[in-house]
Each structure stands twice: as structure tokens, then as C-alpha cells.
Amino acid sequence: MKQQVKTKGIVLREVKTGESDRILTILTPDSGMISAAAKGAQRLKSKLFAATGLFCYSEFLLFPSKNLYIVDEATPIEVFFDLRSSVEGMSLAVYLSELMGTLAPEGEEAVPQLRLLLNSLALICRGRNLYQIKVVCELRALSQAGYMPDLVACESCGSYEGDAFYFDVAGGGLLCAECAARGGWQPNLSAAQLAAMRHILYSSDEKAFGFTLSDEAMRRLSALTTAYVVRQLDHRFRSLDFLQTVLP
Ligand SMILES: [Zn+2]
Structure with missing residues (x-):
């Protein structure tokens, strides 16, 4: 059996799917962006409801599955209400x-x-x-x-002080x-x-x-x-x- 993963993360996107599930995109510190399914999370009574909403920063317990993780538990840390x-x-x-x-x-x-x-x-x-x-x-x-x-100095003459500059959005x-x-x-x-x-x-x-x-x-x-x-x-x-x- 694959190992459970415990991670903090913030929900960047939630897509409602099926009758009551959510597919989440979560930004995590150790694995960057991941996708996870939160089953039943759209139900108000679900224990996942509060911690898997958009912009929730939560502690997640995840099971690795085929293409995505399955959220087993989630506890909100900061909901940015x-x-x-x-x-x-x-x-x-x-x-x-x-x-x-x-x-x-x-x-x-x-x-x-x-x-x-x-x-x-x-x-x-x-x-x-x-x-x-x-x-x-x-x-x-x-x-x-x-x-x-590159904001150190003028690309052409090297001057780094002045009243006005031109920032080239194409070249940076x-x-x-x-x-x-x-x-x-x-x-x-x-x-x-x-x-x-x-x-x-x-x-x-x-x-x-x-x-x-x-x-x-x-x-x-x-x-x-x-x-x-x-x-x-x-x-x-x-x-x-x-x-x-x-x-x-
Ligand atoms: Zn210059």
C-alpha cells in the first residue's frame, strides 16, 4: 500500500464534480502544484467542506492514487475569510x-x-x-x-540614476x-x-x-x-x- 502524505497547502482552484465532490489544485511547499480529489466535500456536513474551499490554507492528509491524490483528511489553518x-x-x-x-x-x-x-x-x-x-x-x-x-542600470550607457527611465516589457x-x-x-x-x-x-x-x-x-x-x-x-x-x- 502506498504511503499517506501529510502536507500543508493552499487551494488555488476547486472544480465541482459529480454530485458532491471537488477536484482541487493545491500549492504545497514540497511538491509545488498538485491535484487532489476531495470526495463528498461539497456537502455542508462533510468534514472536508471547510478545509477544501477556495483559498483555504490547510493541513492535508493525502493518499496517492493513479493521476491525483485523494484527500483523506483536511484541517484548516487559515481560511482568509x-x-x-x-x-x-x-x-x-x-x-x-x-x-x-x-x-x-x-x-x-x-x-x-x-x-x-x-x-x-x-x-x-x-x-x-x-x-x-x-x-x-x-x-x-x-x-x-x-x-x-534587469533593473540595475541603463542597458545602453550603464547609467543607474536619473529622473526617468524606460522599462522594456518585451526585453525586461x-x-x-x-x-x-x-x-x-x-x-x-x-x-x-x-x-x-x-x-x-x-x-x-x-x-x-x-x-x-x-x-x-x-x-x-x-x-x-x-x-x-x-x-x-x-x-x-x-x-x-x-x-x-x-x-x-
Ligand atoms: Zn542610457
């Missing part, structure tokens, strides 16, 4: 989990990805600036997946205002926004969210990092289309 308190917050959570579900590995360790998502959801629940949470999660999730932009590099002008590009990053992006990429998990920008600068940076996501992954997320209607 306050995500439901605003459409904007909930929409951002759905987008970030779809993004993470696309970028996180399968069958490999995913501790930084899990920590980033848990931190992001906790900050949404605490009512922090949603644009800021989005920017940090997008940039760090892309970097963890190998799409780290930086040009100073003078070098950008020679190529016919308008600057799209202020010095403060560039400092924020550097802070996000080069600081620890705990400190990544600790920077400030004006609301308008944060909103514009959020549009730029999303453009980077879409361009790098060559993929439009359905959840992003909806998010942009409530968090333009």
Missing part, C-alpha cells in the same frame, strides 16, 4: 492565484511561491493597498519563475531617458517607481511589501507590471480581464 469582504480584494486574490498556478512548479519545492501568495492574501485581508500587493506579487512571482527583469531591461529618446521611446518609469521595483526584486520576503509610492504612481506601476506579465507569459488571464474592470 476577509477576502470576501470586497469585490476588488476577491478579484485580486483570484488573479494572483491563477498567476501563481501558472508559474509555480509541479512536483518540485515551491516554498517561496507559497510564502508570497500567503503574504499577499493576508495583506488583502488587512485592507492594504491592492495595487501595491498586485505589483509585488506579479514581479516576485515572475522572478521566481525565471523572468527576472532598462533604458535611461536619453538612450530611450534615441530609440523613439517615451520614459514610463519615474525614479521613485524604479526604486520601488528594485526594492521589490532585491529585498527579502518580509520586506518586499515595505515601500511607499503615491496612489497615482502605484496605479501606473501596476499597469506596467501587468503589461510585463502579459508580454512575458504571452497569455491573457481571464481573471485579469475581470480584475481590470474593478481595479482599473
Whole structure:
């Protein structure tokens, strides 16, 4: 008989199937993304009901089966109930989990990805600036997946300070205002926004969210990092289309 597996994990997706079952996509620290069937979990009386819902961070006891795991037991650790308190917050959570579900590995360790998502959801629940949470999660999730932009200095002349820069969402590099002008590009990053992006990429998990920008600068940076996501992954997320209607 195969060994049971005990793991923590967050439910990124739940698909209702049959009369009362759920197929879950779970992000786990040691095995990345896994699929698991939770039998009877849609029944309110089921002991799996509370711990296998969307965005539940739970301790799971799993049986390995043919193509997926079977959830034997699940105990909720954090249910992020306050995500439901605003459409904007909930929409951002759905987008970030779809993004993470696309970028996180399968069958490999995913501790930084899990920590980033848990931190992001906790900050949404605490009512922090949603644009800021989005920017940090997008940039760090892309970097963890190998799409780290090079923000050290202008690719052309090596200058690393200035009032304005151009961030190239296709190449992931930086040009100073003078070098950008020679190529016919308008600057799209202020010095403060560039400092924020550097802070996000080069600081620890705990400190990544600790920077400030004006609301308008944060909103514009959020549009730029999303453009980077879409361009790098060559993929439009359905959840992003909806998010942009409530968090333009
Ligand atoms: Zn330059």
C-alpha cells in the first residue's frame, strides 16, 4: 500500500464534480502544484467542506492514487475569510492565484511561491493597498519563475540614476531617458517607481511589501507590471480581464 502524505497547502482552484465532490489544485511547499480529489466535500456536513474551499490554507492528509491524490483528511489553518469582504480584494486574490498556478512548479519545492501568495492574501485581508500587493506579487512571482527583469542600470550607457527611465516589457531591461529618446521611446518609469521595483526584486520576503509610492504612481506601476506579465507569459488571464474592470 502506498504511503499517506501529510502536507500543508493552499487551494488555488476547486472544480465541482459529480454530485458532491471537488477536484482541487493545491500549492504545497514540497511538491509545488498538485491535484487532489476531495470526495463528498461539497456537502455542508462533510468534514472536508471547510478545509477544501477556495483559498483555504490547510493541513492535508493525502493518499496517492493513479493521476491525483485523494484527500483523506483536511484541517484548516487559515481560511482568509476577509477576502470576501470586497469585490476588488476577491478579484485580486483570484488573479494572483491563477498567476501563481501558472508559474509555480509541479512536483518540485515551491516554498517561496507559497510564502508570497500567503503574504499577499493576508495583506488583502488587512485592507492594504491592492495595487501595491498586485505589483509585488506579479514581479516576485515572475522572478521566481525565471523572468527576472534587469533593473540595475541603463542597458545602453550603464547609467543607474536619473529622473526617468524606460522599462522594456518585451526585453525586461532598462533604458535611461536619453538612450530611450534615441530609440523613439517615451520614459514610463519615474525614479521613485524604479526604486520601488528594485526594492521589490532585491529585498527579502518580509520586506518586499515595505515601500511607499503615491496612489497615482502605484496605479501606473501596476499597469506596467501587468503589461510585463502579459508580454512575458504571452497569455491573457481571464481573471485579469475581470480584475481590470474593478481595479482599473
Ligand atoms: Zn542610457
